[in-house]
Structure formats: structure tokens, C-alpha cells
Amino acid sequence: MAVVLPGSTAEVAAVVQYAHAQGIAMVPQGGHTGLCGGAVPDASGRQIILNLRRMRDILSIDTLEGTVTVQAGCRLADLQQAVEAKGWYFPLSLASAGECQIGGNLATNAGGHNVLRYGNVRELCRGLEVVLADGRVWSDLSGLPKNNSGYDLKQLFIGSEGTLGVITTAVLRLVRQPRQQLVALVPVPDIATALRLFGAINDEMGEALTAFELMSDFSMMLVARHFPEVVASLPLNSAWSVLVELSRPGTAEDLLSSFSGALDRSIGRTEMNDAVVARDLVQGSRLWAIRNAIPDAQRREGPSIKHDISLPRGQIAGFISELYPLLQDRCSGVRPCVFGHLGDGNLHFNLSAPSAGEAQDFVLQRERLERLVHDRVVAHGGSFSAEHGIGQLKRNEMARYKDEVTLDLMQRIKYALDPDNVMNPGKVLPDR
Ligand SMILES: Cc1cc2nc3c(=O)[nH]c(=O)nc-3n(C[C@H](O)[C@H](O)[C@H](O)COP(=O)(O)OP(=O)(O)OC[C@H]3O[C@@H](n4cnc5c(N)ncnc54)[C@H](O)[C@@H]3O)c2cc1C
Structure with a gap:
């Protein structure tokens, strides 16, 4: 229906309050580099996109705490450069850094190259400010390294892919530049x-x-x-x-x-x-x-079927040697393009068509091949989504692989925070 570009938390809150009252669904959007359709509205023409790119200020750097307070629309690369100019280092490292935004990174609990040493962005977050589905603002920007006063609410919003609220500001942990x-x-x-x-x-x-x-x-x-x-x-x-x-x-x-x-x-x-x-x-x-x-390079080669999986490290060799022949059996000549963060047990297990000319027919086999790969991943104790999240693309996998209690808890949390289902509906959770 519209793309809204708010310039402050108060403006986000005003838009959300209005949309909530009118029953209009909202899709928070950052740099739009997510790979699962989380920031893409449905085809109804009745949803609004809330893009935070105007909210890109770095509000403060606290050198005693080693933290930065930043608006959610700041691009990751801009934040990295700004703190590096002051002798600090923000260790989240993604190939999409030039486009993705801090809010999107937090909403997807982004990982990347340095998770081994510094963890996912969840481990780097000390505080959040979030506009809730009804337009109220929840804020905990104290940045305290220790705070055990009740539930750690920020953790709910990290990795929730915009389904529980709009992240507007964050306090993030910095480290010293490696020498x-x-x-x-x-x-x-x-x-x-x-x-x-x-x-x-x-x-x-x-x-x-x-x-x-x-x-x-x-x-x-x-x-x-x-x-x-x-x-x-x-x-x-x-x-x-x-x-x-x-x-x-x-x-x-x-x-x-x-x-x-x-x-x-x-x-x-x-x-x-x-x-x-x-x-x-x-x-x-x-x-x-x-x-x-x-x-x-894989994109230039033609369409592919992508999997973003994680496995216990000790299972990876067995998983690959078991899966390669099964894949050839189902789709002769398929070319696995496997790469990724082996140290985290996270692989991009992508499949390219047997030849570039066969790509269109090949992608029609997506569901069949995805099922094979994900079934083997789960049989080896792994996850069908390691870092890219669920968005729209993997909702069916949630229904298939997540147990009933987990899904029930997630649905209850969603309902408690967004009973009218206006915040990024149709993402993450399978239909009931
Ligand atoms: C070349 C390339 C390499 C990549 N490498 C990695 C990698 O190594 N590791 C990794 O984890 N990911 C990787 N990604 C995926 C992607 O860059 C990350 O998921 C990134 O964190 C998404 O940020 P974004 O700002 O683009 O979010 P978007 O794509 O705009 O949105 C992603 C999700 O977050 C929600 N969202 C966005 N902003 C907000 C907000 N302010 N408040 C609430 N919800 C919000 C959206 O609704 C959507 O559900 C890669 C992508 C590309 C294209």
C-alpha cells in the first residue's frame, strides 16, 4: 500500500499506532538483504513497509563501557567505519555489510564470519528500544553488562524477524581492534x-x-x-x-x-x-x-536451490558423504556448491543445476530436494536454518521440524505481543 520512511522513534510509534488502529499490517524493512522474504510484503496490497533507512545516526560511543548506541537504520558498514575511526571494532562481519542495517541484523540475529570468536549479534547486543505492535515504546538502553532484574526482554526481539515489534535503537558491544x-x-x-x-x-x-x-x-x-x-x-x-x-x-x-x-x-x-x-x-x-x-558467482551460473544449515561439527563429514550419492540418485548431475562457516558447523549447502541450460527445470525440483537435504540435516541433529532465518520461505519447515511445544510457546509469545497480528504477519510462524 505504501512505503513509510520515519525519521525518529516518535514517528515510528505514530505510524504504528495509526496502522494498528486501522488494522493495517506492517512490514519492517532494513537493507532488504535478507534471503528468506522476511522484509517482503504479501500480494494483498494492504500492507505497509516501514523502512528505517532515515534513522541512521550513531548516537554515542561510550569508551568506558566499550559500547555504541546506534539507530536501527544505520548500515553495518557505516557503523564499522565510525567505530574504527575511534580505535574500536564492531565484530559483526557479513558480505552484505554495505547494505544491511543494524535493525535487520538484530531482527535476524545475524551471524557471519566472526561468530566463532564473538558470537552472533545476540551476544553483541546490550540494549534495545522497540516500538511494539500497538505503538507503545519499550526501551532498555542502559547497556548494563549485568542486569538480572526479571526477564531479558531484548532477547525476544532479537531474531524475531520483525514479527514482534520494530527495533529503533540498539546498544552494541565493541571490542578493541585486533593487533x-x-x-x-x-x-x-x-x-x-x-x-x-x-x-x-x-x-x-x-x-x-x-x-x-x-x-x-x-x-x-x-x-x-x-x-x-x-x-x-x-x-x-x-x-x-x-x-x-x-x-x-x-x-x-x-x-x-x-x-x-x-x-x-x-x-x-x-x-x-x-x-x-x-x-x-x-x-x-x-x-x-x-x-x-x-x-x-553462483548467481551468475544460474538459479540454484539454497540451504542454510547447521550441524554438530562431528556430524558434517558423515552428512556430506551420505547426502552426495542420495542427491545424485534423485537428480543426476546435480552440482552441490558447498561453502560456509565450518567453524560454527554452518554450511551453505546450495545446489546448482546439472548444467546451466537445465536450470529452469531444475528449480521445479526445489521441494523434493529441500526435503531430502533437510530430513538428513535433522537426522544428524542439525538445524534447517542456521543464520538467514525463516521469513516466508521456511515456514513449512517450521511446521514440519519444530516440536509442538516449541511452536505453541512461539505462537503464545506472538499473540501476547501482537494479538491483532499486524506486525509482519505471515512470517516465521506456520499458519495454525
Ligand atoms: C551477499 C550476502 C551475504 C550474506 N551473508 C550473511 C551472513 O554471513 N550471515 C548472516 O547472518 N546473514 C547473511 N546474509 C543475510 C542478510 O544480510 C542478513 O540476514 C541481514 O542481517 C539482514 O539485514 P537487513 O537490514 O538487510 O534486513 P532486511 O532484509 O531488510 O530484513 C530482514 C528481516 O528483519 C526484519 N527487520 C528489518 N529491520 C527491522 C527492524 N528495524 N525492526 C524489526 N524488524 C526488522 C524484516 O522484517 C525481515 O523479517 C547475507 C546476505 C547477502 C545478500
Whole structure:
């Protein structure tokens, strides 16, 4: 029906109050980078989009607490740059940082590359201000690191994908900028070896490990095909590669020597010789560019069927070796494009059509292939949604895989906060 661009919390509250009174449904929207249709209105023409991009101010940086108070419409990249200029670091790191907004990050409980060390954005949030479905404002912006006075209400809104209220302001935790950083690309023959390396680094340098990303040979080949300048002269002859990022105080030599020791003890000389260690931040960002180019490269290859899954780390090798033949059985020639945050047990298990020419027929098999993948994920103790959320796309999976008690509690919370179902209806929860 309309796109509304409020400029303050009071304006959000006024719009919400009015829409609530008129029974008009609202769809909060941030940078619109979500991948599950959460910020997309339905086709009725009776919903309004509340986009917060005018509310982009950084309100204060508290250097004693190590926190920043920011409006929800601030782009993630703008927040990162602003705090870095003051010697601080906001560790949420997503490839969509140039477009996504803090409100969207909180509403989806965004993860990204640095979850291993700093957690999801839930772990980085110290306070919120939210406009409720009836237009009242709930505010807890004290930013206290310890506050056990009753239910921790902010946690309800984080990850609720705009179904419980509109996030307008947040207090977020900052950390000091890491002093030494090492980025390396290590080819590995299989997932078991990748996890052995993960275990060794974790044992020996635990705190220093900030990212541990997996890329299949097919995902890297797609980058080489569609963005040859990004992959440049790197060897592409192993089944898998991991991108490791370490950061800690001390000297660069100490970091390199600990990393080499972990490599040596876990995966042996051959792979070690093929590892590419960035010599400086510029080279490090080139290695990251390969990882970050995969989603675009896959898009250029044609339509695909995407899965955003998580598994206990110990189950990943078994899951993949079990699923690959089953997929070929159901859809001969299908090309799995597997990459993601192996250190968090979170993989983007995407499927490309057997050939670019077959893409249209291939996507018609979405439901069948999704069922196969998600059934195996759940059988291995995993989740069908690790970081992108539910939105509209995965509501059926909620109905299928979530137990009755969990769904009942979620429905009750939704009803308690939004009895008239005006706040982003048709998202997250399955129809009753
Ligand atoms: C290239 C690329 C890489 C990505 N990488 C990652 C990744 O590594 N990790 C990850 O977690 N995600 C990733 N994403 C997904 C996406 O960027 C995140 O989910 C992000 O947090 C969404 O933020 P947004 O501002 O774009 O939200 P939108 O897409 O606008 O909205 C997402 C949801 O949040 C709700 N919402 C938005 N703003 C508010 C608000 N102020 N109050 C209440 N509800 C609100 C919307 O209603 C919707 O349900 C990636 C996406 C792309 C395109």
C-alpha cells in the first residue's frame, strides 16, 4: 500500500499506532538483504513497509563501557567505519555489510564470519528500544553488562524477524581492534582433515581463531569462472579449501609460527606446502574476496536451490558423504556448491543445476530436494536454518521440524505481543 520512511522513534510509534488502529499490517524493512522474504510484503496490497533507512545516526560511543548506541537504520558498514575511526571494532562481519542495517541484523540475529570468536549479534547486543505492535515504546538502553532484574526482554526481539515489534535503537558491544592478523588459505582433501586442522588451531590458539571458512572445489571453480580476477593464480586442485583467520596481540612472527605448528601437527607437510599465507592485510583481503565472491558467482551460473544449515561439527563429514550419492540418485548431475562457516558447523549447502541450460527445470525440483537435504540435516541433529532465518520461505519447515511445544510457546509469545497480528504477519510462524 505504501512505503513509510520515519525519521525518529516518535514517528515510528505514530505510524504504528495509526496502522494498528486501522488494522493495517506492517512490514519492517532494513537493507532488504535478507534471503528468506522476511522484509517482503504479501500480494494483498494492504500492507505497509516501514523502512528505517532515515534513522541512521550513531548516537554515542561510550569508551568506558566499550559500547555504541546506534539507530536501527544505520548500515553495518557505516557503523564499522565510525567505530574504527575511534580505535574500536564492531565484530559483526557479513558480505552484505554495505547494505544491511543494524535493525535487520538484530531482527535476524545475524551471524557471519566472526561468530566463532564473538558470537552472533545476540551476544553483541546490550540494549534495545522497540516500538511494539500497538505503538507503545519499550526501551532498555542502559547497556548494563549485568542486569538480572526479571526477564531479558531484548532477547525476544532479537531474531524475531520483525514479527514482534520494530527495533529503533540498539546498544552494541565493541571490542578493541585486533593487533596482529593472519589470513591463510589451506587446501585439504576432505572434511575430516579440515576439522582436524580446526581442532589443532582451537586447542593451541583457541582465542585467536576468528574465522574458519570452508569452500568446495566447485564453489571456487565458480568464482574462477565468473570472477577470474579474484582467484588469480591460486592452485585449485584440492576437493576442499579452508580460509583461516587468526588475530591476537603479539608479533606477526609469533602468530605465523603458532599457525605453522598447528598445520604441521594436524594435516602434514604436503598440504602445508600448498597453503597460501597472506603477508599483509591487502593480501588477506584478497583471500577473503574469493570466499565473499561465491554467492555472486553462483548467481551468475544460474538459479540454484539454497540451504542454510547447521550441524554438530562431528556430524558434517558423515552428512556430506551420505547426502552426495542420495542427491545424485534423485537428480543426476546435480552440482552441490558447498561453502560456509565450518567453524560454527554452518554450511551453505546450495545446489546448482546439472548444467546451466537445465536450470529452469531444475528449480521445479526445489521441494523434493529441500526435503531430502533437510530430513538428513535433522537426522544428524542439525538445524534447517542456521543464520538467514525463516521469513516466508521456511515456514513449512517450521511446521514440519519444530516440536509442538516449541511452536505453541512461539505462537503464545506472538499473540501476547501482537494479538491483532499486524506486525509482519505471515512470517516465521506456520499458519495454525
Ligand atoms: C551477499 C550476502 C551475504 C550474506 N551473508 C550473511 C551472513 O554471513 N550471515 C548472516 O547472518 N546473514 C547473511 N546474509 C543475510 C542478510 O544480510 C542478513 O540476514 C541481514 O542481517 C539482514 O539485514 P537487513 O537490514 O538487510 O534486513 P532486511 O532484509 O531488510 O530484513 C530482514 C528481516 O528483519 C526484519 N527487520 C528489518 N529491520 C527491522 C527492524 N528495524 N525492526 C524489526 N524488524 C526488522 C524484516 O522484517 C525481515 O523479517 C547475507 C546476505 C547477502 C545478500
